[in-house]
Amino acid sequence: MARTAEDYAGAIRALLPRGRIWQAEAGSGQQRLILALAQEWARLDAAATTVLDQSLPGRNLDLITEWEESLGLPDPCAGENATLDQRTAQILTRFVGASGQSQAFFIAYAAALGFDISISVISPFRVEISTVESPLYDEDWLFVWVVTVVSNTGGLSTDVLGCEFNALKPAHTYVLIQ
Structure with missing residues (x-):
């Protein structure tokens, strides 16, 4: 599950040292910097989750042909006219x-x-x-x-x-x- 920018902003705020100088008000430069960092980390988190999800066999439709070639598909069992869902199921089944x-x-x-x-x-x-x-x-x-x-x-x-x-x-x- 990808974390949101607010999740990361809360984590950054929790890690800041205590003291008067670190008690920044909403909208201050420090809080804007924290939010900017948090937004970037949330974007990277979502991108990493997508990469991991797409790396599973049959999940990345751009690579379906390569997975089929690697696993000896399409095989004579399902033939050449299998649907996309059937093809991805065969890839995952053959791989796992x-x-x-x-x-x-x-x-x-x-x-x-x-x-x-x-x-x-x-x-x-x-x-x-x-x-x-x-x-x-x-x-x-x-x-x-x-x-x-x-x-x-x-x-x-x-x-x-x-x-x-x-x-x-x-x-x-x-x-x-x-």
Whole structure:
């Protein structure tokens, strides 16, 4: 949060020594100098906040092309016709979510793209472990996980999510999107 000129003027006044000479009235040369300094510091504070905000991936629209080139975007998942919001979401997701293999990673990655998902891992039927209600999956299903899309607020299709997950998933697994 950027501080105002009055915030800085108050801080300067609080740091002044005590005594008759330092008790300047409003409108005096000393108070005008304090206000001028405070206004400049407030301007610098706002500029620094803007620079920090613009340095985040996808925030500075002037640099969106450079971020995409650096991160290998646009990728075949979203295609060439993604909206500006979708492009910035992909940049941020690609930058922050570099890698991981846990369910939590994939759920967070999907959330950054605007998807609320759940993940189910399928396991084959095991004698004395599985119940009568358990589906009869064989060993071929051992490395399959099912992604259920609960909601989609990002505007990307589930094909994009599937493409992204297939690029990030462990090589020996299969992802089914529903």
